[in-house]
Amino acid sequence: MIGCLCLHGFTGGPYEIEPVTEYLRKNTDWILSVPTYPGHGDVLSLKGITHQEWIDEAEKAYLELREKTDTIYILGFSMGGMIGGYLASKYGCDKLILLSASAYYMNPAQMLKDIADVIKSGISGQLKDHELFLRYRKKFMDTPFSATREFRKLVRTLKPAIQDIKAPTLIIQGECDGLVPKKSAEYIYRTIPSSQKKLCYLQQSKHMICHDVEQEQLIEEVFKFLMNK
Incomplete structure (x- = not known):
């Protein structure tokens, strides 16, 4: 029997990876956690x-x-990617998928573009319809600084585990991600010693990669990787 552990990100929940988990539920008989x-x-x-x-x-x-x-x-998104990599290094797993894994975080250049877009929407009176603004405003308001500090501790603590990952690994990164920069995916790809590893970029996707415009491509990449022997 196959089991798949699916891990969400910081300040998120299972909904962040739901498009992938629902696809796996419909197309496999695996046990999903x-x-x-x-x-x-x-x-x-x-x-x-x-x-x-x-x-x-x-x-x-x-x-x-x-x-x-x-x-x-193991499939991990953002902070869940860091935790998933740690579990893969400590216990092992048969395959590992890292989506926007946060070995590094905050992409200043992309964040400036996103902020400029939010400001532009505000000027035109469309701020209430701006998806990025609506998605993150409540998170920012409900996240105490102490929690952000704990997130940073987690990344600092688990980052060394990347060099001990032996499992076949698929890394997927959105090129327009304002929270996790491309260098995070590149660092993970370089550091993982596994001989079976692949780095895939989605050119138009931001941080919420499972819900973005290239969702179908992401699901296809994930499913193909998991189904290949």
Whole structure:
């Protein structure tokens, strides 16, 4: 039996990777595990929660999945990519997929473009319809600085694990991502010692890569990678 552990990002929830997980549910008979870290989900409650609690929740889900299956795939988005890479290095897995994994974060050039777009929408009176603004405004308002500090600790703690990943790995990165720059994907690709690794760029996609304009291409790349022997 095949199991697939699917990990969302910082301040997010399972909805961030839902297009991929729903496709896998419809097209496979695999056991999917999609945990929600403490303080995350549709309603954020991050105050007082540590990065270790997020890691522990993902690790618990991995160990439970391992008890039920003989083959394990890990898919991680953004911060979930860092946690997924850590679990792959510590326990091993049969295949690893990293979507916009945040070994580095914040792409200043793209963020400036996005902010300029938001300002332009505000001037034209269309700010309430601006998808990027609406998506991130509530996250920014509901995320205490302490949680951001814990996120940075997590990245700093788990980043060395990348050099111990032996599993076949697919890395997918949006070229218009304002939160995770291309150098993050490039660093991961260079650092992973696995002889089976692929780096795929989506030219028009921003950070929420599973919900962006190249969603079909992303799902196709993920499914093809997982189905190939």
